[in-house]
Amino acid sequence: MRHKGRITNTVIGALIILTGAAFIASCEKYSYIVETVNPVDTVHFQTEIQPIFTANCITCHRGTRNPDLRDGNSYESLTTGGYVTLPAESSRIYSKITSSSHEAFTLPVEKQKILIWIQQGARDN
Ligand code: HEC
Known part of the structure; x- marks a missing residue:
């Protein structure tokens, strides 16, 4: 019983870390999208x-x-x-x-x- 509880805690802990990592990664992805101008397009x-x-x-x-x-x-x-x-x-x-x-x-x-x-x-x- 106690052993099972420890495994459950480990699994939950790992899930929290993975979710956090995915969240941080997704934020980073957006912060690196930089708007640029195509030099071929005419600027008015x-x-x-x-x-x-x-x-x-x-x-x-x-x-x-x-x-x-x-x-x-x-x-x-x-x-x-x-x-x-x-x-x-x-x-x-x-x-x-x-x-x-x-x-x-x-x-x-x-x-x-x-x-x-x-x-x-x-x-x-
Ligand atoms: C908060 C006030 C302020 C704002 C806002 C500002 N400037 Fe200036 N600007 C100055 C001052 C003061 C000088 C003169 C001192 C210097 O050269 O930094 C100057 C100088 C300049 C010069 C050089 C002038 C010369 O004859 O050598 C240019 C070009 C210029 N600004 C362009 C811009 C452009 C383009 C913007 C907007 C994107 C802008 N400035 C926004 C205050 C400002």
């Missing part, structure tokens, strides 16, 4: 880039600080200010959004969109 300034600026930048870059990233002003400000030159990786805007002062303002996928948009010619599309 009006519908994909400007919303990033509007949501993350214009609290500070609203006219008094360069570049002016408000809707309607940003394209002109970025191109005439020389922020979106090739190679895209060393452009002033990409360097800034990946630097320590600005890194936290955008998600990895947003940084990637800006990079690809510049690589595709930084068009007002």
